[in-house]
Amino acid sequence: MRLIFASLLLFTLVGCDPSSNCPSPFPKPEWGLFSSTNHAAAKRISPKPVTPVFIDSIKFLAPDSSMGYGEARSKNTNSLIWRKPVYTVSYDNNLEKDVQDVFIDSMIVKCNYLFIRNEEHEVYKINLKTLKTIKL
Numbered sequence: 202m203r204l205i206f207a208s209l210l211l212f213t214l215v216g217c218d219p220s221s222n223c224p225s226p227f228p229k230p231e232w233g234l235f236s237s238t239n240h241a242a243a244k245r246i247s248p249k250p251v252t253p254v255f256i257d258s259i260k261f262l263a264p265d266s267s268m269g270y271g272e273a274r275s276k277n278t279n280s281l282i283w284r285k286p287v288y289t290v291s292y293d294n295n296l297e298k299d300v301q302d303v304f305i306d307s308m309i310v311k312c313n314y315l316f317i318r319n320e321e322h323e324v325y326k327i328n329l330k331t332l333k334t335i336k337l
Contacts, residue, residue, distance in 0.1 A: 262274065
């Protein structure tokens with residue numbers, strides 16, 4: 202019931218046509234000499250915290266304790282509305298695991314979608330009505 206209410210509330214607040222093909226709000230990366238698959242040989246630093254996105258009484262966030270997950274929580278009580286995996290990371294056993302981690306680095310709500318970008322500049326959108334995830 203909370204999920205249906207939250208989805209309806211978001212649809213009315215964001216005010217975009219859900220049938221439209223809402224493009225990613227993130228700019229396309231310009232790759233130079235380095236591709237997104239190059240990994241450093243040293244340990245990585247902790248990921249930067251992702252700024253939560255607030256729409257009325259709902260807070261969308263990417264918890265740093267769960268790589269690749271998105272959550273919706275009540276802004277007032279912090280109670281969980283939904284939590285879902287957005288993407289998974291495949292690891293190469295010949296490399297250190299921590300240098301292969303790929304964390305979410307930003308989120309934006311647009312056209313009734315939660316757009317999520319990770320450190321590899323992969324963009325995903327979650328339909329806030331159906332919670333279906335699509336990789337762009």
